[in-house]
Amino acid sequence: MSRILEWEEALSLLNKIAHPLPPKKVPLAEAAGLVLAEEITSPVSFPPFPRSRVDGYALGPSLSQEYRLVGEVPAGGGYPKPLGPGEAVRIFTGAPVPRGTIGILPQEWAQEEGKRLHLPFKVDPIVLASLIQKVGEEIEQGEKILVPGMPLTPPEIGLLAALGFREVTVRPQPQVALVAVGSELRDIGEWEESTIPSSNLFALEASLRLDGVQVYSFPPVPDDLKNLVSLIRSKLDLVDLVITCGGTGEGKYDFTARAFIEVGAEFLFTRVNFRPGGRIIVARVGSRFLVGLPGMPSAALVAFHLLVRPLIKALAGKELRPCFWKGILVEQVGKERRQRVFLYARARNVQGIWELTPVNLGQGALKAGIGANALVDLPPGTSPIPRETEVNFIPLNYGPLLPCPLEDKSNI
Ligand SMILES: Nc1nc2c(c(=O)[nH]1)N[C@H]1C(S)=C(S)[C@@H](COP(=O)(O)OP(=O)(O)OC[C@H]3O[C@@H](n4cnc5c(N)ncnc54)[C@H](O)[C@@H]3O)O[C@H]1N2
Numbered sequence: 001m002s003r004i005l006e007w008e009e010a011l012s013l014l015n016k017i018a019h020p021l022p023p024k025k026v027p028l029a030e031a032a033g034l035v036l037a038e039e040i041t042s043p044v045s046f047p048p049f050p051r052s053r054v055d056g057y058a059l060g061p062s063l064s065q066e067y068r069l070v071g072e073v074p075a076g077g078g079y080p081k082p083l084g085p086g087e088a089v090r091i092f093t094g095a096p097v098p099r100g101t102i103g104i105l106p107q108e109w110a111q112e113e114g115k116r117l118h119l120p121f122k123v124d125p126i127v128l129a130s131l132i133q134k135v136g137e138e139i140e141q142g143e144k145i146l147v148p149g150m151p152l153t154p155p156e157i158g159l160l161a162a163l164g165f166r167e168v169t170v171r172p173q174p175q176v177a178l179v180a181v182g183s184e185l186r187d188i189g190e191w192e193e194s195t196i197p198s199s200n201l202f203a204l205e206a207s208l209r210l211d212g213v214q215v216y217s218f219p220p221v222p223d224d225l226k227n228l229v230s231l232i233r234s235k236l237d238l239v240d241l242v243i244t245c246g247g248t249g250e251g252k253y254d255f256t257a258r259a260f261i262e263v264g265a266e267f268l269f270t271r272v273n274f275r276p277g278g279r280i281i282v283a284r285v286g287s288r289f290l291v292g293l294p295g296m297p298s299a300a301l302v303a304f305h306l307l308v309r310p311l312i313k314a315l316a317g318k319e320l321r322p323c324f325w326k327g328i329l330v331e332q333v334g335k336e337r338r339q340r341v342f343l344y345a346r347a348r349n350v351q352g353i354w355e356l357t358p359v360n361l362g363q364g365a366l367k368a369g370i371g372a373n374a375l376v377d378l379p380p381g382t383s384p385i386p387r388e389t390e391v392n393f394i395p396l397n398y399g400p401l402l403p404c405p406l407e408d409k410s411n412i
Pocket residue numbers: 180181182184185196197198199200201245246247248249250254276277279293294295296297299
């Protein structure tokens with residue numbers, strides 16, 4: 001592919017090409033955060049029995065001001081016979097309402113003396129009747145309750161559990177292999193002269209783990225085409241996505257693109273128009289994906305956030321679109337920018353306005369994202385962008401740490 005794509009073009013290409021993985025049944029407890037792949041109709045009515053909405057007294061037929069207390073029904077219990085005229089039982093929230101009950105008197109409206117119950121004022125029988133929750137009032141048996149494509153968040157999980165589902169069919173998360181490429185890279189603690197720890201792998205694995213993705217990380221491999229090709233080949237059979245890091249440049253020892261060609265990959269793009277991280281390569285081999293991230297720590301993480309997390313989302317059946325928020329720069333930024341730049345910043349909401357403070361300007365690739373929770377989108381230009389300018393930014397919503405409110409459930 002010769003033309004350098006814009007980020008949005010690269011995203012929509014991924015959207016078109018990365019189809020959700022085949023559905024899989026998983027235990028309900030493991031389904032949170034995944035996308036539902038089946039239609040759910042309720043096998044039962046809920047509640048399954050008429051139950052009391054309040055703590056109080058179930059009143060027998062024909063409303064009067066005096067009742068005889070004949071028993072007690074706690075939640076999870078029951079009363080063996082129908083209530084007769086003038087009879088009442090003590091009842092608690094969620095307990096089954098005895099047959100013959102015409103309404104529930106809340107305990108704060110009642111006076112109890114020994115075995116007698118007195119209603120100190122006139123009460124509306126319709127109000128008392130409304131305190132009995134009827135069978136199927138919340139959900140009818142056979143009702144369509146969830147549709148394929150819905151993200152399973154805690155309310156959906158709770159609903160499925162209430163209806164007795166132990167398992168559910170979802171779009172699984174892709175399995176990912178991470179490979180660092182560079183003769184200068186070592187595992188942590190295996191330092192020699194002219195080498196550095198392969199720190200990117202830890203940062204990328206952290207991001208994947210926060211997203212609940214299963215990841216296999218491998219020791220760094222040297223800049224050697226044959227080695228890299230055989231490593232990628234062996235991982236392609238095991239996972240849905242192989243991510244390499246390093247060697248995406250055009251230097252003599254940059255082998256990523258060549259290795260991808262050797263394993264028969266078809267490139268989707270080999271460069272995207274932003275910095276840092278625009279030297280990202282995304283390719284496909286059959287139904288598997290191959291991503292080559294640049295080695296520079298900030299470039300690897302920014303490209304990962306902007307394109308690889310979306311690719312993983314698409315494979316897991318989630319909707320994929322840019323998630324822009326608007327904010328105000330609190331200081332001047334940028335010199336000449338030949339390309340669009342995504343700048344690490346700290347976003348802070350001050351009286352409803354997001355204020356954006358760049359972090360670690362000019363401090364090098366390792367410190368670039370420290371303390372940041374946002375990426376500010378700076379267009380190319382020849383002059384600095386003054387403070388107070390309104391700009392777009394993208395929240396760095398790492399897993400549970402910062403929410404992105406744009407998950408769409410409107411298709412139900
Ligand atoms: N002549 C040019 N050289 C470079 C250019 C350019 O335009 N012209 N662009 C620079 C930019 S920007 C980037 S980004 C890198 C991309 O190149 P690579 O993907 O080949 O990255 P490497 O050369 O392998 O590594 C760059 C840098 O990052 C360190 N690194 C690599 N992997 C890791 C890791 N797993 N953990 C920690 N650090 C890692 C590596 O040692 C290098 O210092 O190219 C520039 N060059």
